[in-house]
């Protein structure tokens with residue numbers, strides 16, 4: 652999958668094939684306006700308000716304390732982007748919006764949309780990062796707990812669907828007893844595994860601010876498995892995370908680190924995991940297929956600005972795993988998150 656202008660008529664299709672449409676103008680101006688319209692509708696509460704039922708623009712303006720002119724402009728934009736439907740002057744949510752952006756939906760990604768306000772700001776450093784090769788240090792710079800909250804609640808939104816699929820794929824064969832979730836932050840993956848394996852306990856290893864938010868999320872969303880999840884504070888590159896694990900998760904973590912650090916992390920996992928144990932790595936890996944390469948190349952720009960890592964090639968990660976001694980390395984592409992892949996590797 653990819654983002655792009657989609658012709659609506661045969662003539663537009665023909666003109667796009669003839670290369671007479673100024674795609675660079677559309678790809679920048681229109682894409683930017685659509686992105687910002689969806690973010691604003693989310694932040695201003697349009698989706699939340701319409702989740703209660705259809706409303707006219709005047710009713711919405713009153714409910715959300717907005718001026719009618721701006722609100723109608725925003726409604727028109729999100730209507731044309733497919734998020735809102737208008738019938739006889741009343742607005743309601745499209746099925747896409749109802750499922751993905753209303754706070755009451757279990758699949759809502761509205762925190763992730765909020766997190767993109769921070770990414771919007773950060774991407775202002777892209778040209779500087781490309782020129783100088785310097786990155787902001789994401790985890791040192793996110794000092795503000797509000798930003799940590801948007802970051803981890805946002806990733807938690809994405810984890811809910813990915814975790815379900817990863818668990819269903821049965822990449823873990825036996826009945827594991829102890830799981831280590833390195834950089835597990837919000838705890839969504841640990842909770843999904845604990846729900847799937849009734850005797851499983853999980854240790855989430857992360858930075859202190861992430862643990863503060865992770866604790867909050869676990870208590871709020873996963874009361875049924877709270878007593879089987881433990882948080883352990885530390886730095887991946889420096890601290891020990893114990894031994895005796897049957898499963899180790901590295902979900903969206905390797906893209907924060909440099910190749911040498913990743914090789915060290917893989918070596919350290921080898922010393923921590925039981926024989927027959929499984930390491931699962933989730934990331935936007937390059938070089939798997941067209942969708943993963945597209946997403947990985949876009950995500951890489953954020954990694955470039957924010958961290959010293961990158962979207963690594965699948966074969967590179969596979970080589971590092973082999974070098975660390977892992978066997979039976981398998982790759983699965985996620986259906987719910989086109990562009991994300993899971994690598995499973997075993998310690999024999």
Ligand SMILES: C[S@@+](CC[C@H](N)C(=O)[O-])C[C@H]1O[C@@H](n2cnc3c(N)ncnc32)[C@H](O)[C@@H]1O
Nearest residue numbers: 806834835836857858861885886887888902903
């Ligand atoms: C992109 S998030 C991934 C969160 C979760 N695993 C997921 O897939 O949604 C990266 C996580 O790694 C943690 N992290 C980054 N650098 C770390 C370090 N040096 N030591 C411990 N945790 C770290 C972050 O705090 C964050 O929770």
